[in-house]
Amino acid sequence: MNHNSKSKPIEVDVESFPRPEKIPIRFDETWFAYDSMPVVRDINFSIMPGEFAAILGPNGSGKTTLMKLALGLLKPSSGRVLLFGESSENFKDWHRIGYVPQRIQTAEHRFPASVREIVQFGAYSGFRFFSLLKHKENSRVDDAMELAGILELADRRVSDISAGQQQRMLIARALVRRPDLLVMDEPVAGVDAAGEDQFHSMVRKLNRDLGITIVMVSHDIGAVMREATTCACINQDIVFHGPVHQLDANALSTLYGFPVDVLMHDPDHTHR
Amino acid sequence: MFLCMIPTIRIGNSMPEIFQYEFMNRAIVASVLVGVTAPAIGMFLVLRRLSLIADTLSHVAFAGVAVALITKSFTPIVAFIATATAAVSIEELRVRRLLPGDAALAVFLYGALALAVVLISAFDGFNSTIFSYLFGSVLSVSSTDLWWMGMLALVITLFLFMFRFELTQITFDSDLAKTNGVRVHMLNLSLAILTAGTITVSMRVVGVLLVGALIVIPVLVSIRVVKGLSLTLLVSSVIGVFVAVFGMVISFYADLAPGGSVVLIAISLLIIVEIGALIKKRIFGSSQLMHSSDHTHAHEFHAHGANGSATDDPHSHR
Numbered sequence: 001m002n003h004n005s006k007s008k009p010i011e012v013d014v015e016s017f018p019r020p021e022k023i024p025i026r027f028d029e030t031w032f033a034y035d036s037m038p039v040v041r042d043i044n045f046s047i048m049p050g051e052f053a054a055i056l057g058p059n060g061s062g063k064t065t066l067m068k069l070a071l072g073l074l075k076p077s078s079g080r081v082l083l084f085g086e087s088s089e090n091f092k093d094w095h096r097i098g099y100v101p102q103r104i105q106t107a108e109h110r111f112p113a114s115v116r117e118i119v120q121f122g123a124y125s126g127f128r129f130f131s132l133l134k135h136k137e138n139s140r141v142d143d144a145m146e147l148a149g150i151l152e153l154a155d156r157r158v159s160d161i162s163a164g165q166q167q168r169m170l171i172a173r174a175l176v177r178r179p180d181l182l183v184m185d186e187p188v189a190g191v192d193a194a195g196e197d198q199f200h201s202m203v204r205k206l207n208r209d210l211g212i213t214i215v216m217v218s219h220d221i222g223a224v225m226r227e228a229t230t231c232a233c234i235n236q237d238i239v240f241h242g243p244v245h246q247l248d249a250n251a252l253s254t255l256y257g258f259p260v261d262v263l264m265h266d267p268d269h270t271h272r
Numbered sequence: 273m274f275l276c277m278i279p280t281i282r283i284g285n286s287m288p289e290i291f292q293y294e295f296m297n298r299a300i301v302a303s304v305l306v307g308v309t310a311p312a313i314g315m316f317l318v319l320r321r322l323s324l325i326a327d328t329l330s331h332v333a334f335a336g337v338a339v340a341l342i343t344k345s346f347t348p349i350v351a352f353i354a355t356a357t358a359a360v361s362i363e364e365l366r367v368r369r370l371l372p373g374d375a376a377l378a379v380f381l382y383g384a385l386a387l388a389v390v391l392i393s394a395f396d397g398f399n400s401t402i403f404s405y406l407f408g409s410v411l412s413v414s415s416t417d418l419w420w421m422g423m424l425a426l427v428i429t430l431f432l433f434m435f436r437f438e439l440t441q442i443t444f445d446s447d448l449a450k451t452n453g454v455r456v457h458m459l460n461l462s463l464a465i466l467t468a469g470t471i472t473v474s475m476r477v478v479g480v481l482l483v484g485a486l487i488v489i490p491v492l493v494s495i496r497v498v499k500g501l502s503l504t505l506l507v508s509s510v511i512g513v514f515v516a517v518f519g520m521v522i523s524f525y526a527d528l529a530p531g532g533s534v535v536l537i538a539i540s541l542l543i544i545v546e547i548g549a550l551i552k553k554r555i556f557g558s559s560q561l562m563h564s565s566d567h568t569h570a571h572e573f574h575a576h577g578a579n580g581s582a583t584d585d586p587h588s589h590r
Contacts, residue, residue, distance in 0.1 A: 099447070121441050124441065
């Protein structure tokens with residue numbers, strides 16, 4: 001870990017610190033290795049309720065691995081990850097979590113499901129014999145598709161829609177369950193500029209109006225600076241973690257391994 | 273050749289010839305059971321690109337048959353134990369990343385085939401019983417077989433119906449399923465074991481060398497003609513029953529190997545729907561293009577009209 005570039009620890013008021021079960025994600029000395037090659041090293045930070053946390057890092061830096069560790073899809077080699085105060089491997093309250101992966105595993109198949117069927121999966125809350133949804137949950141599916149802007153695609157086949165539309169479908173699927181925490185892994189990869197703008201507007205609304213904690217892996221530094229409240233820069237270990245306004249050129253240069261300048265747009269559109 | 277030694281057991285004279293033979297009645301019932309279960313389980317394999325697991329497990333089943341014939345054990349049980357063990361082992365190797373998925377399939381396929389060939393050559397040699405398991409035989413289905421085939425088919429159908437929401441989620445994306453609270457590993461193991469059961473059931477009718485085709489091809493046809501997961505599952509089974517029974521009937525009247533007949537009919541159906549889809553795409557696609565072009569043209573006129581220059585044009589917006 002580059003201690004020179006690491007930000008100063010954030011001062012925390014112990015009295016106002018949330019109880020462990022209220023903290024959406026906590027990495028506690030988390031390590032992970034593929035075939036004894038460390039991919040994630042000694043990660044220690046928490047994502048607090050209501051945060052819009054961005055995870056930044058170059059390709060192969062362990063961002064997706066970190067998200068999979070957070071969701072219990074991978075088991076830490078050492079240390080632990082807590083989801084709402086419970087070990088991610090034993091976590092049961094999955095209705096509190098919405099997950100939008102980088103891409104769906106069957107993206108290139110001629111998959112026969114309709115968009116509505118996939119969004120309906122978001123309402124799954126355990127074994128049911130006859131019907132996936134209760135009657136009242138049908139309106140939630142429509143609401144989520146409308147919020148994600150894909151209501152008109154409801155009857156289209158999943159494999160017949162674009163990558164950007166598939167991402168929106170996955171977001172709608174995540175929103176059906178009305179999660180407390182929404183984890184997204186590069187959600188705007190393959191989405192055009194207009195779609196990206198709409199997406200950020202939607203996520204902002206989810207975070208600020210509905211109070212959903214957002215964790216978003218991204219390569220877009222500009223979007224992170226504009227939208228997120230906190231940022232964790234990962235390159236196997238933590239290079240920076242703190243409020244996004246403290247993210248500076250020094251941390252980004254260390255993260256990417258080459259000089260990076262940060263140009264901030266102020267309201268008068270002048271660079272500083 | 274395949275029916276020349278059939279005992280002529282007639283149970284009535286008013287029925288069509290095919291139903292006057294008890295063995296054919298059993299074969300038709302077996303075809304229905306296979307037709308329902310093989311494509312139903314196949315849907316969850318095809319959509320995950322695990323179609324070749326059927327081929328691998330059928331070769332393992334063949335090794336099981338060889339062991340059963342040598343030890344004079346009840347063949348379906350031994351074949352089922354062998355395939356179920358292999359299915360679980362392949363799944364565990366895949367999940368634990370000890371071997372890449374396709375490499376694990378190859379190891380089991382060739383290992384099982386080699387074991388079967390060695391056992392057969394060492395003990396009894398290739399006889400008619402072995403050939404009936406390799407290519408399927410209407411004569412090989414006994415009443416006892418039919419009972420346990422029925423029980424296994426019932427278990428498989430019930431399992432697929434009960435866990436259809438979970439299985440379809442795993443099929444779509446196993447990570448998403450897991451973060452939805454679906455018990456992915458347990459269901460994958462169950463599916464692997466039931467795939468083994470399906471192969472054991474199916475090999476009596478179509479033979480171990482062709483059982484994979486009945487698991488895969490009806491699903492491909494179904495995916496082409498319908499949309500929606502439940503409907504695809506249902507139509508796969510309907511197509512499976514159709515090709516299995518029709519193939520059996522043809523093999524009876526034309527004196528052909530039933531397994532080959534069933535699979536060739538399934539493939540013919542696949543070719544027909546693929547050609548149909550191609551023609552539809554060309555006709556529909558070109559007409560849609562013409563309509564789209566026409567529509568754009570009309571819009572342009574409408575825009576002009578709004579400016580007051582072409583409001584009375586006959587090509588106004590429709």
